Structures are given as C-alpha cells and as structure tokens.
Amino acid sequence: MLQVRNGAGETLGVLFDRYQAPLLNFYCKLTGDRGLSEDLVQEVFLRILRHRQTYRAGTPFRAWIYQIARNARIDHFRKTRPQVPFEPEMAPAVNPADPAQQQQESELLHRAMMQLPEEKRELLILCRFQELRYDEVARLVGCGVATVKVRIHRALHELREAFHQLQAAPSDSLQRGSPQNFPPRRLGHEV
Amino acid sequence: MKCEQIAELLPDYLQEALRPEQSKIIEQHLAACADCTEVVALWKKLATLPDEQPSPAARERFDAVLHAWQSGRAENLSTEKRPSLGNIFDWLRSPVGAVAWSLALLALGAFVGLQLGATKSSSQDLAAMHSELAAMRQLVALSMLQQESASQRLEGVSWTRREDRLDPQVLSALKHTLRYDPSVDVRLAALDALSRHAAQQPQVRNSVFDALQEQQSPLVQVALIDQLVEWRDPQAAQHLEKLRQSPNLNPTVRQRADWAISKLN
Numbered sequence: 001m002l003q004v005r006n007g008a009g010e011t012l013g014v015l016f017d018r019y020q021a022p023l024l025n026f027y028c029k030l031t032g033d034r035g036l037s038e039d040l041v042q043e044v045f046l047r048i049l050r051h052r053q054t055y056r057a058g059t060p061f062r063a064w065i066y067q068i069a070r071n072a073r074i075d076h077f078r079k080t081r082p083q084v085p086f087e088p089e090m091a092p093a094v095n096p097a098d099p100a101q102q103q104q105e106s107e108l109l110h111r112a113m114m115q116l117p118e119e120k121r122e123l124l125i126l127c128r129f130q131e132l133r134y135d136e137v138a139r140l141v142g143c144g145v146a147t148v149k150v151r152i153h154r155a156l157h158e159l160r161e162a163f164h165q166l167q168a169a170p171s172d173s174l175q176r177g178s179p180q181n182f183p184p185r186r187l188g189h190e191v
Numbered sequence: 192m193k194c195e196q197i198a199e200l201l202p203d204y205l206q207e208a209l210r211p212e213q214s215k216i217i218e219q220h221l222a223a224c225a226d227c228t229e230v231v232a233l234w235k236k237l238a239t240l241p242d243e244q245p246s247p248a249a250r251e252r253f254d255a256v257l258h259a260w261q262s263g264r265a266e267n268l269s270t271e272k273r274p275s276l277g278n279i280f281d282w283l284r285s286p287v288g289a290v291a292w293s294l295a296l297l298a299l300g301a302f303v304g305l306q307l308g309a310t311k312s313s314s315q316d317l318a319a320m321h322s323e324l325a326a327m328r329q330l331v332a333l334s335m336l337q338q339e340s341a342s343q344r345l346e347g348v349s350w351t352r353r354e355d356r357l358d359p360q361v362l363s364a365l366k367h368t369l370r371y372d373p374s375v376d377v378r379l380a381a382l383d384a385l386s387r388h389a390a391q392q393p394q395v396r397n398s399v400f401d402a403l404q405e406q407q408s409p410l411v412q413v414a415l416i417d418q419l420v421e422w423r424d425p426q427a428a429q430h431l432e433k434l435r436q437s438p439n440l441n442p443t444v445r446q447r448a449d450w451a452i453s454k455l456n
Contacts (some may be wrong), residue, residue, distance in 0.1 A: 012257060013257065016253050020253075021244065021245050037243070038245075042249070045256070046256055065327065106241065107234060109233075109237065109239070119394060124237070128234065129240075133208075134202065148202075149202040152205075156233060159233060160233055
C-alpha cells in the first residue's frame with residue numbers, strides 16, 4: 001500500500017486481485033445484491049486511489065480497506081434511499097426437491113442472515129467471513145471489544161431464532177422461484 | 192458453569208482465541224448444554240454459505256479506471272512544475288489567476304461596501320452582488336474546463352456544482368466535457384455535475400442521451416445508464432434499446448442496459 005500511496009498505481013492491481021473477492025462477498029452477504037456489490041467494490045478501489053495519501057505507514061491495510069468499504073456503502077445509501085426492509089419474497093428460492101439437505105440448510109441460513117438487522121449482519125460477516133479479529137472490528141465500528149463480543153453473541157442468538165422460524169415455516173413458502181436464483185442477484189436496493 | 196458465564200467466553204472460543212484451559216471449560220459446558228452447542232454449530236454452519244466469485248469484467252473495469260488515473264497522473268507530472276515565486280506570478284497573470292483575483296477583489300469590495308454603507312444597503316444591491324459573484328464563478332469554471340491538466344478540468348467541473356442554475360455557456364461546456372473529454376474521471380464528474388441540474392434544465396437529459404450513444408468507455412456508459420434509470424425518463428428505454436443494438440458493445444454494458452430496460456418498462 002505504501003507503494004500505491006507513493007504513486008505506483010500498478011501495485012494497486014495486486015491489491016485489487018487480493019481483496020476484490022473478500023470485498024465482493026462482504027457486500028453480497030450484506031446487501032444480497034450482486035450488481036450493487038460489484039459497483040461498491042470498484043468504488044472502494046477508486047477511493048483508495050483518491051485518498052491514498054491518507055494511508056499511514058504501519059496501519060493494518062486490511063482494517064483500512066474495510067473502513068473505506070463501510071464508508072462507501074454508507075455513502076451509497078445516503079445518496080440513493082434508505083434500505084428497503086427485508087421481505088420474505090426477496091429471499092432466495094429453495095428447491096425442496098433438491099436432495100442435498102445441506103444446500104437447503106445453507107439457503108435457509110442465508111435467509112435468516114438477511115432477516116437480521118443490518119448492524120448485526122455486518123458484525124457477523126466481518127467476524128466470521130472476513131476473519132477480522134474482535135479488536136479490529138471494534139475499531140472499525142467505533143465501539144469497545146467487549147461490546148463487539150456481546151453483539152456477536154446476541155446476533156448469533158437472533159440468527160438461531162430466525163433460522164428456527166424458517167425451518168418451521170410451511171413448505172409452500174419455500175417453493176417460490178427456482179434454485180438458480182441462489183445466491184440472490186438483487187434483494188433490496190432497486191433504483 | 193452457567194450459560195451466562197460461558198457467554199463471556201464463547202465469542203473468543205468461536206474465533207479460537209482462548210487459552211487451552213479456557214477452551215476446555217467451554218467444551219465441558221457444550222457437552223451438557225444443547226442451547227450453546229446449537230449456537231456454536233450455527234457459527235460453523237455459516238461457513239457453508241456459498242462464496243461469490245468476481246467476474247472477469249470486474250478486473251477489466253478496474254483496469255480502465257487505473258489506466259485513466261495513470262494517464263491523468265502522467266499528464267500532471269509533465270505539465271505541472273514545482274511551485275516557485277515565478278510560477279505564482281505566471282499563474283496570477285493567467286486567465287484563471289486573473290479571474291480568481293477578480294473574484295477575491297469583488298468579495299473584498301462587497302465586504303467593505305457592506306461595512307461602510309450598511310445603512311444604505313438594500314436587498315437589490317445584494318442581489319446584484321450575488322449575481323456578479325455567480326457570473327465570476329461561472330467564468331472560473333469555464334476557464335478551468337479549458338485547461339490541459341485533467342486535475343484542473345476536474346476542479347473546473349467542481350466549480351459548476353456551486354451554482355443553482357447553470358449559465359448556457361457553462362452548460363454547453365459541461366456537455367462538451369461529458370462527450371469529448373479524454374479523461375474518464377473528468378467525464379464522470381461532468382455527468383455528476385450535469386445530473387444535479389436535470390430537474391431545472393431539461394436539456395441536460397438530451398445531452399446524456401447523446402453521450403450514451405457516443406461513449407466508448409464502459410465505466411462511463413454504465414454511469415450514464417444508471418443515471419437514466421434514476422431519472423426514469425419516458426424516452427430512456429428507446430435510447431437504451433438503440434445502445435443495445437451497437438455491434439461492439441461491451442458485454443457488461445449490454446447486461447446493464449438490459450437490466451435498465453427491464454427497470455424502465
């Protein structure tokens with residue numbers, strides 16, 4: 001990153017290759033919208049170019065890039081409109097005929113994740129999928145480490161409740177759409 | 192140990208950040224508590240959520256941005272010299288410098304005038320002053336849009352954002368920038384600036400329709416398409432359809448155009 005800061009744009013290509021997939025998954029799991037997620041990933045790297053001078057040597061790059069990623073998303077929704085609350089019909093389809101129970105569980109879990117409030121979903125994604133440590137997440141979201149742990153604990157309990165409710169839901173509510181809709185392309189941010 | 196006590200350690204256990212003896216305490220609790228075991232299982236199950244793979248088009252799009260940035264940077268390095276006293280005087284003699292000086296003097300004059308003639312000042316005088324200031328700002332914007340350096344042209348575009356309503360000359364310069372500026376960044380900035388005035392100056396939309404058919408940069412094309420969707424203009428669909436017919440259209444742009452048409456219909 002220091003090379004990028006000092007003007008070596010080619011090095012940013014290396015960072016793009018390394019971080020585009022984690023960032024894409026961060027946004028996809030958070031928003032459920034692949035197209036928007038791709039746009040936001042591009043926005044993150046554009047911001048790195050624009051604000052590279054603000055990067056300080058010694059700062060963990062991973063934490064810095066996620067800070068930019070969070071800000072890019074917040075700015076996006078500020079510019080467009082508030083996020084549409086999750087509706088069951090936005091959920092990815094489950095194919096009950098699919099013999100792979102694991103796949104069905106995974107799809108239910110995705111739906112349960114999308115039912116969580118965004119702050120809790122984001123916290124789970126950062127800690128579980130982006131493999132950030134609690135202290136890194138605490139600095140990112142601007143709270144104490146203990147608070148992050150409490151919120152993770154609560155988020156998991158809430159996720160479990162949502163997951164149970166979906167498992168207990170009548171099967172006809174799980175039959176909408178087709179399996180190839182998963183993962184969802186667009187869930188809540190129609191322009 | 193009770194669930195409440197375990198709850199303090201459980202998040203660290205999930206991230207494998209506990210000492211071995213602490214982990215053992217958790218595991219003993221888990222062996223006897225279905226509730227906590229389920230939470231741990233759910234955490235592990237999260238790993239089964241599928242990962243999205245980036246598309247090759249994402250890298251192409253990024254390369255286009257990087258290329259535009261590098262071109263702009265090379266241009267800046269070749270045209271911009273280190274500031275020296277001589278350069279400052281050169282700049283003050285340049286059209287941009289002259290306009291900036293005039294603007295500063297006008298502001299100073301306005302301030303002094305208001306201080307000295309406070310009793311005589313009227314709303315008409317103030318309105319005239321505002322109008323003159325706006326004209327000067329638009330002149331600065333026009334001058335900067337003509338500069339060779341991309342960063343200066345970007346600054347010129349940002350000057351136009353300070354106006355509530357664009358002067359026809361500035362509007363025309365912005366339209367020209369959107370269509371023909373060699374820098375992608377400057378074209379994108381021009382689109383952003385124009386879009387702010389679309390509600391009051393409907394002719395802005397026509398310039399976006401025209402630019403849509405002429406642009407070659409996928410990045411700008413996608414931005415234009417998104418803008419049309421945001422406006423929900425009744426004519427947008429036919430322009431997008433025309434774009435779709437272009438034989439050498441970038442697949443990502445075609446996909447975005449398809450999406451936009453479906454949104455507008």
